[in-house]
Amino acid sequence: MFYPYVLVIHLLAAIAFIGTLFFEVCIWYSARRQLLPGSQLAVDQAIASRSRKVLHGVVLVLYGAGAVLAWYHRSALSQPLASSFASLLSLKILLALSIIGHYLLLAYWLQRGRLSEERARRIRYSILSHMLLIVILAKAMFYG
Ligand code: HEM
Numbered sequence: 001m002f003y004p005y006v007l008v009i010h011l012l013a014a015i016a017f018i019g020t021l022f023f024e025v026c027i028w029y030s031a032r033r034q035l036l037p038g039s040q041l042a043v044d045q046a047i048a049s050r051s052r053k054v055l056h057g058v059v060l061v062l063y064g065a066g067a068v069l070a071w072y073h074r075s076a077l078s079q080p081l082a083s084s085f086a087s088l089l090s091l092k093i094l095l096a097l098s099i100i101g102h103y104l105l106l107a108y109w110l111q112r113g114r115l116s117e118e119r120a121r122r123i124r125y126s127i128l129s130h131m132l133l134i135v136i137l138a139k140a141m142f143y144g
Contacts, residue, residue: 006068013062018135020051020058021128029121066096088141095130095137102127 028047032040070077073089080090106123109115 003069003072006065009061010065010069013058013065014131014135016058017055017062018128018131020055021124021131024051025124025128063096063100066093085141088137092134092137092141095134099127099130102130 024047032043035043070089070093073086076083076086077090077093080086102123106115106120109119
């Protein structure tokens with residue numbers, strides 16, 4: 001059956017996505033303070049440009065595989081309040097869509113030159129919190 005392969009791909013892409021955010025928020029933000037201001041900016045730009053490139057592919061795979069998995073559960077999703085599985089899965093998908101909203105807002109602020117360091121930090125914290133909640137929901141939906 002095709003489903004378990006898609007599930008593993010979805011899980012691996014989720015690990016890559018969450019791992020990147022975890023590194024940026026929990027490791028890089030405090031580690032960069034030990035560098036000279038000039039080098040901070042250079043490394044920030046190098047990490048941002050590399051992670052943007054890698055994340056584009058990862059996000060495509062993650063959401064593409066997620067859509068395939070959701071298709072298998074389409075009858076549950078058509079009645080989101082009928083079971084705890086359907087409710088938790090629907091909430092998980094809403095949170096995943098909200099992450100896309102975060103990135104659109106980030107791109108909008110970046111384009112308008114309104115992306116302060118504080119805004120960038122807060123939005124990354126919010127994305128990471130969404131992801132943690134998504135993983136908890138993804139597990140809870142089978143035991144709820
Ligand atoms: C940031 C985005 C996302 C993350 C971090 C994420 C993460 C996860 C994780 C960790 C699992 C559990 C996998 C396992 O235990 O083997 C899972 C399952 C699942 N995800 Fe996602 N997901 C995301 C987006 C989506 C999207 C956009 C959809 C649908 C449109 C989706 C649909 C599903 C479904 C249906 C399952 C249940 C699969 C199963 O265990 O049988 N996910 N997700």
